[in-house]
Amino acid sequence: MSIKASSYTEGVTIQEVDRDRFARLTTIQVGHKSLITPNFLTRLSSHSELRLFMTLKNDFDTKRLGGVVVRFTDARRVLPEKSKLQQLDLNNKVAKDRFDLFLENNLLIIDPATEYLYYNYEMGEFQSNPHTPRIFLDYLDEVDRTKAKKHSQRVRSAKRSLHLTFWRDVAKDDKLSIPLVKQYFNYQQSLDSDILLAPVPFINASELLPVAHKMNHIGSQLAKGRGQFASYYIVASELLANMSFMEDLKNSLMDGNRLVFLKFKGLDLTRPEREVEADNFKDFMETISYISKESPQKAFCLLETGHQLYPSAVYGFDIVSSSMNGYDSDGGFTDEHPTYGAWRDYQSMTLRKHSDVIGEFGANHGNIPCPCYVCKNTRNFEDMSLGEWNEYRRLHNTAVPDLWLGEIANAIGKRQTELARDKLVRSRVKILADLIPRS
Numbered sequence: 001m002s003i004k005a006s007s008y009t010e011g012v013t014i015q016e017v018d019r020d021r022f023a024r025l026t027t028i029q030v031g032h033k034s035l036i037t038p039n040f041l042t043r044l045s046s047h048s049e050l051r052l053f054m055t056l057k058n059d060f061d062t063k064r065l066g067g068v069v070v071r072f073t074d075a076r077r078v079l080p081e082k083s084k085l086q087q088l089d090l091n092n093k094v095a096k097d098r099f100d101l102f103l104e105n106n107l108l109i110i111d112p113a114t115e116y117l118y119y120n121y122e123m124g125e126f127q128s129n130p131h132t133p134r135i136f137l138d139y140l141d142e143v144d145r146t147k148a149k150k151h152s153q154r155v156r157s158a159k160r161s162l163h164l165t166f167w168r169d170v171a172k173d174d175k176l177s178i179p180l181v182k183q184y185f186n187y188q189q190s191l192d193s194d195i196l197l198a199p200v201p202f203i204n205a206s207e208l209l210p211v212a213h214k215m216n217h218i219g220s221q222l223a224k225g226r227g228q229f230a231s232y233y234i235v236a237s238e239l240l241a242n243m244s245f246m247e248d249l250k251n252s253l254m255d256g257n258r259l260v261f262l263k264f265k266g267l268d269l270t271r272p273e274r275e276v277e278a279d280n281f282k283d284f285m286e287t288i289s290y291i292s293k294e295s296p297q298k299a300f301c302l303l304e305t306g307h308q309l310y311p312s313a314v315y316g317f318d319i320v321s322s323s324m325n326g327y328d329s330d331g332g333f334t335d336e337h338p339t340y341g342a343w344r345d346y347q348s349m350t351l352r353k354h355s356d357v358i359g360e361f362g363a364n365h366g367n368i369p370c371p372c373y374v375c376k377n378t379r380n381f382e383d384m385s386l387g388e389w390n391e392y393r394r395l396h397n398t399a400v401p402d403l404w405l406g407e408i409a410n411a412i413g414k415r416q417t418e419l420a421r422d423k424l425v426r427s428r429v430k431i432l433a434d435l436i437p438r439s
């Protein structure tokens with residue numbers, strides 16, 4: 001017995017409900033679930049984060065937290081096993097547990113996370129995961145053999161060329177690409193993912209963009225009759241400096257798919273030396289904003305936004321996503337390295353160290369200087385144990401974007417989107433205000 005088929009309806013519809021110049025509000029319908037935008041999808045990396053997120057949704061009036069993103073490499077750590085969901089109740093109907101009920105109103109996206117076929121950080125998870133397709137395992141074996149043979153300074157270029165050759169070979173051969181996409185879709189569907197994303201190459205060389213097109217095209221064909229589909233591009237953020245690549249990427253957004261997901265790996269435009277990348281990212285958002293003005297039924301989602309969460313939700317992107325712990329760069333703080341993790345500052349818009357937060361606000365008689373609904377319901381700011389702090393600040397780190405996006409939506413509704421830009425000007429990441437037009 002399948003528990004997912006009953007309420008399944010096909011299709012994504014996007015309706016623009018309001019607009020102020022370059023910024024807009026929409027309603028996005030994905031099957032039977034709907035989101036209001038701007039919307040924030042929370043990336044989860046552990047089962048305890050899933051439990052916390054469900055608590056947040058249950059206890060508070062969250063307006064713009066439409067669902068969760070789980071990477072392929074994190075899925076085993078985050079999601080409950082299917083068998084636990086399918087126990088029968090006394091009436092011989094499938095018993096609905098808490099997670100099942102949660103999925104009725106929250107979007108679940110499984111990110112193929114194929115960048116970790118290139119980055120070492122999660123390569124081991126690909127190698128040990130029983131759902132990893134055979135051709136990925138064979139490819140990773142070859143990467144291991146190359147690493148063992150080459151001197152360290154040659155490994156990087158050898159890996160780059162292996163990566164390029166592997167993906168080009170996959171895209172050329174339907175006997176490889178079609179089963180690969182099918183296998184990923186089967187896995188995503190087995191987890192009740194709401195939007196199917198094809199396994200696309202991590203684009204760290206411009207030659208891989210046509211391969212991403214091909215995989216997205218195959219995905220859109222194979223998704224017909226199966227479920228909702230979105231195009232997906234995972235791009236190395238260094239490529240933002242490559243003008244001709246960025247032109248090609250912009251042109252690819254005009255493909256037939258209504259929803260487009262993007263991830264610029266390691267995006268950090270707060271660094272002064274990233275001026276060219278920042279200019280090109282702004283130009284990119286301008287293009288997206290133009291496309292969605294001309295074709296209001298198209299929408300764009302930026303995954304792993306890092307510091308760019310706020311400006312990208314104002315300009316260009318309808319949906320943004322970042323992790324629950326606040327870090328989007330690999331190797332950030334995780335449960336495996338217990339420490340007092342960082343706190344998203346509503347006002348300064350930065351991630352702040354625990355010691356700095358306590359140092360600055362500790363004398364405030366325990367009053368937390370944050371207007372979010374989590375902080376309003378939290379006491380004993382200073383005396384929290386490590387575990388209490390890390391639970392509290394994950395909830396708070398998720399509530400703050402919810403608040404920010406609500407404020408952006410209000411500003412758009414009042415035709416005062418410049419107020420959103422002003423908020424960035426007053427923050428400690430004011431360099432990012434340049435990403436948003438002045439009028």
Ligand SMILES: [Zn+2]
Pocket residue numbers: 370371372373374375376396399400
């Ligand atoms: Zn707060």
